[in-house]
Amino acid sequence: MIWVPRDAATGFPPTPHLLEVRDLEKAFVTRTAFRPVRRVVAAEGVSFRVDRGEAVALVGESGSGKSTIARLLLRLDQPDSGEIRLDGVDVLEREPRAASLAYRGRVQMIFQDPFGSLNPVRTVSEHLEPPLRRFGAGGGGLLRERALDLLRTVGLLPAEDFIDRLPFELSGGQRQRVAIARALAVQPDLLVADEPTSMLDVSIRTGVLNLLASLKRDRGLSILLITHDLAAARYLADRILVLYRGRVVEDGPSRALLESPAHPYTRALLASISGIGVAAPGGGRRRSAGEEHAATGCPFAPRCAEVLDACAASDPSSRVIAPGRRVRCHLYPEQDSALFVRRLA
Numbered sequence: 001m002i003w004v005p006r007d008a009a010t011g012f013p014p015t016p017h018l019l020e021v022r023d024l025e026k027a028f029v030t031r032t033a034f035r036p037v038r039r040v041v042a043a044e045g046v047s048f049r050v051d052r053g054e055a056v057a058l059v060g061e062s063g064s065g066k067s068t069i070a071r072l073l074l075r076l077d078q079p080d081s082g083e084i085r086l087d088g089v090d091v092l093e094r095e096p097r098a099a100s101l102a103y104r105g106r107v108q109m110i111f112q113d114p115f116g117s118l119n120p121v122r123t124v125s126e127h128l129e130p131p132l133r134r135f136g137a138g139g140g141g142l143l144r145e146r147a148l149d150l151l152r153t154v155g156l157l158p159a160e161d162f163i164d165r166l167p168f169e170l171s172g173g174q175r176q177r178v179a180i181a182r183a184l185a186v187q188p189d190l191l192v193a194d195e196p197t198s199m200l201d202v203s204i205r206t207g208v209l210n211l212l213a214s215l216k217r218d219r220g221l222s223i224l225l226i227t228h229d230l231a232a233a234r235y236l237a238d239r240i241l242v243l244y245r246g247r248v249v250e251d252g253p254s255r256a257l258l259e260s261p262a263h264p265y266t267r268a269l270l271a272s273i274s275g276i277g278v279a280a281p282g283g284g285r286r287r288s289a290g291e292e293h294a295a296t297g298c299p300f301a302p303r304c305a306e307v308l309d310a311c312a313a314s315d316p317s318s319r320v321i322a323p324g325r326r327v328r329c330h331l332y333p334e335q336d337s338a339l340f341v342r343r344l345a
């Protein structure tokens with residue numbers, strides 16, 4: 001029998017990952033003349049990892065903190081505490097300016113609104129050539145050739161028909177493909193996609209998801225897919241993290257998590273989309289937007305149909321319920337996740 005050390009935060013063996021996030025915390029404090037000071041915890045103790053060529057989905061309802069986590073990863077916002085490691089190096093500790101360009105080259109983002117993220121007076125080539133030039137793709141004709149290659153990669157064919165168009169001359173799906181091409185121009189290792197299909201017509205969503213899947217498969221691109229759409233997460237992601245009020249309440253391999261969701265909130269989310277038939281926790285009440293959760297105990301308790309006495313008394317810690325699966329809920333026994341015993345034959 002040997003002891004295999006496990007990472008206390010993630011439950012996985014402590015190997016170097018492309019991206020590792022540990023105990024990320026972010027709260028927003030808003031002050032207005034007519035309202036009392038309001039503090040919203042948008043990320044609390046968020047820990048996860050993304051490996052090379054892996055797609056991880058961050059799912060949760062509106063306001064659960066998905067975009068906040070994306071902005072922290074892109075260094076558009078500063079976390080209150082926690083670590084973001086790329087290839088084992090803590091990116092928050094490095095000198096901001098020098099590290100910033102190199103980091104941005106490796107971690108790129110595409111946004112929900114492809115029209116808003118493109119400059120309306122710039123052509124497609126004017127969107128693609130500056131990042132290509134910045135990241136050393138040469139100049140002149142070579143630059144245009146590389147831009148055309150990018151358009152072919154994202155399925156805008158024939159590329160020559162698209163390269164001189166302005167954003168308003170493209171459909172929503174085509175604009176999102178240009179945004180993806182621009183992100184690819186710097187040859188990133190990780191693409192953070194924040195609701196990349198939610199503003200697109202249903203008929204073209206699948207095309208964009210297929211494109212992301214092919215970039216993952218053929219180029220080994222890692223993807224962090226942020227979505228409230230569990231069907232998209234199921235289609236693209238190897239692993240899913242379920243976020244509730246800024247906290248990861250469950251995570252695990254997509255298939256296992258969707259076939260046997262462990263957290264009552266995950267079950268409720270699944271029940272809310274047609275086509276994935278898991279019974280909702282009966283009687284669970286949906287909290288209204290402004291309603292605060294109880295100061296003690298599990299934050300999901302007011303909506304949970306499986307409440308135990310322990311739920312009001314204490315906030316559940318994260319527990320490992322199977323290899324690579326964690327859940328934050330009193331329905332499952334607590335154990336020391338720092339060490340796992342593996343019996344060798």
Ligand SMILES: Nc1ncnc2c1ncn2[C@@H]1O[C@H](COP(=O)(O)OP(=O)(O)OP(=O)(O)O)[C@@H](O)[C@H]1O
Nearest residue numbers: 028030040042061062063064065066067068069228
């Ligand atoms: N700059 C900010 N100032 C104050 N509060 C903020 C700010 N950004 C986000 N929040 C709050 O943090 C919480 C998480 O917001 P976030 O945008 O991360 O949610 P989300 O999961 O991306 O939601 P959606 O699915 O609607 O995009 C919300 O309560 C939001 O109101």
Ligand code: SF4
Nearest residue numbers: 298301304311329330
């Ligand atoms: S800890 Fe209790 S209240 Fe919270 S999700 Fe689990 S059963 Fe429901």
Ligand SMILES: [Mg+2]
Nearest residue numbers: 066067068194
């Ligand atoms: Mg968002």
